[in-house]
Amino acid sequence: MAVEKPERYIGHEFNSVVKDKDSVDVRFVMCFPDVYEIGMSHLGIAILYDMFNSFADTWCERVYSPWPDLDKIMREKKIPLFALESQEPIKNFDFLGITIQYEMVYTNILQILDLSEIPLLSWERTWDDPIVIGGGPCTSNPEPLADFFDIFYIGEGETQYRVLLDMYKESRKNGDSREEFLHKASKIPGLYVPSMLDVEYKEDGTVSRFVPKYDDVPVKVYKELVKDLDDTYYPEKPVVPFIKVTQERVVLEIMRGCIRGCRFCQAGQIYRPVRERSVEYLLDKAVKLLDNTGQEEITLSSLSSSDYSHLDELLSKLIEKCNNKKVNIALPSLRIDQFSLDVMNKIQDVKKSSLTFAPEAGSQRMRDIINKGLTEEDIVNGATLAFKGGWTRVKLYFMLGLPFETDEDIKGIADLSNLVCATFYDTVPKEQRVNGHVQVVTSTSFFVPKPFTPFQWAQMDDAKTFIDKAEKTKHFIIGELNQKHIKYNWHEADVSVLEGVFARGDRKLSKVLLNAYSKGCIFDAWTEFYDNDKWLKAFEEEGVEFSFYTTRKREDDEIFPWDFIECGVTKEHFLREWHKAQKGEVTLNCKDRCAGCGMAKFECGICVR
Amino acid sequence: MKLRVKFSKTGVLKYIGHLDTMRYFQKAFRRTDIRVKYSAGFSPHMIMSFAQALGVGVESLGEYFDVEVEDDQEIAGMVDKLNAQMAEGFKVIDIVKIDDKATNAMASVAASRYEIDFYKTENPVTPALFEEFRSAGPIEYTKKVKTGEITFNIKDFVFELEYRDKGFYCVVDSSSAGNLKPKFLVEVLLKLAGKDIEQYPFHILRIDLLKRDSEGRFVSLDHE
Structure with a gap:
């Protein structure tokens, strides 16, 4: 077989939607620009696929990035990229929707366009090409990709697509030019048309102002959100892949948003406010989803499941429904306490897999800076309970390179890892130790400041500093009493730096992307394909400095490339939080006290309780 | 049940x-x-x-x-x-x-019936070729396996051959003891005919899996 896993490209999966193409007005193809197994695990696309196909006039299909083996054949034989359901070329579609989940897929977006024979630059496209529209978390700063997209959809996809499709049908009927259509689309709330907004820069390279191309183009783009999650689209018949995908299970999104304003976390800010789904709604969906897919596992999805108000009720009813069907319930992102351990004992098989804690920082001082409301006591208590319950393996996640970090904070990572080991020996008497000892896996990733967080002003470390800090961590761990039982892993530094460049990047980066792509960079999220030298060369050739985007100090009043977007949380709130971080002051979570972040104006979710 | x-x-x-x-x-x-x-x-x-x-x-x-x-x-x-x-x-x-x-x-399977279809070209096999195959002495075939190579007489694993317009039908051994891939049979037949297999692309269709009944005849696996 010339191509590995041909099942990635043949479609035909159970519950995939095939319509009569002559009976629809709009052909939409939804793309996750990474390999099938990753893309098929994404809930957002499943929701939008279901929504579009519920429209009688629209047929929505799917496409994923061809793996490098097929990519090569397609280029050699000039085979245009095709959609899974109809196997028709992407170029024939009305819309190509691309979800942008992480920065390291940016070159894969160019690969998708290129293999589809769609001009990479938006202004070179005609009505022979689809409208290329982007969505997902990275569109909270879409600027590095501005040249490649016709439209960005800012916020949650359930709300404005119907309006856009109707406008599109009308425009095509009236014979509008592409430019006329895009001009009209720029007035739909939540839609950003980069070609309708010019950016002017100061001499130092920062943004001076945003200039709409026409007077009636809005100068601010407001994020869209779903106010009532019990009254919106949610798939009941998701596609069931033939091959094993990363999320081989039914996904039940129990709520959106997070009450805990961790200052490094973008998801915790841009999905505000917390909106919960009702237990009745979730149980109804769970039963239908399991019946319609035959999956053996269901996972409750949210940013912090322990914060869901009716978790106890939901779980006991779900266990009732799942037990006779031999369905496993998976519960990621749970706080480790007596309740969650009891739940895990009830729902998971006897094998005690490892437990995960994410203190994110080693010292209490640093956890206060990042506003991670987890204390050493919480961790020790959780670990004690877990060890009493028979668990012997613990994973600890930390970040290196957080703002205002000192060697003491780094040493805190080693100290905390050691403390967890010591807790095991204090808790479990020698004769009861299952494997004789405890296994702690400590992992660090490098902190990448993201737009629309209090740390959007933060200076990021360079690659050398990152590596030095990882070495220090290793050194401190070796110095600990229980170092034999601590395994230490750290994340790549080069990729983190590049991620940092694009996260807070501007339009000047699009030429670097084009250059790197022309050198053959694709699948940058995959270590086996990531080629740092090519990237360094691309930056050098285009005369763009990493440091402008990463290590540079940003003043409080700097206009950021993404500041034309209103995510709901105000810049004043972020700045307030940034200043509190500098002083090590914590902010209470939304349940305890409203921090006045600005979301209350949407009048939904936790803000109206 | x-x-x-x-x-x-x-x-x-x-x-x-x-x-x-x-x-x-x-x-x-x-x-x-x-x-x-x-x-x-x-x-x-x-x-x-x-x-x-x-x-x-x-x-x-x-x-x-x-x-x-x-x-x-x-x-x-x-x-x-x-x-x-x-x-x-x-x-x-x-x-x-x-x-x-x-x-x-799994243990019942004795043979498979396949249809070989030369979808792009004229049919490179003929009834005469089958006769030649049947009357020839042992035809050795060597295949690569994990432990090296094994050589066997392919005729021991071919039970039936039947000419059809676009190719042929065959019944070949599919038991756990001696499974023959139909591709190997095509290779051998075309070699015997002096033809280059690369020039004759073909599809393989398995028509049925067969077991032997009490009298040793091939019947479908769901035969009662």
């Missing part, structure tokens, strides 16, 4: 691998109210065993698996229920009850 299920797998679904086909049927059962028996133990799994793995890229009109179910449902109803849960390209053709003590599907 023990059942033997016969299904077809055609079109692009020929690219679905064996393990994925098994997982596919497990999920399909879970979408119906047919309750498949689970094994005991730490990680229970459905009691289901496939007759033979079908090569990736080969279509088939006759694949089989045995499965144990809890309830005593009507056979016809089960066929319909499963077919309501099939992706296009999979079809349940038949279900038969089998004796609890019956030899399982």
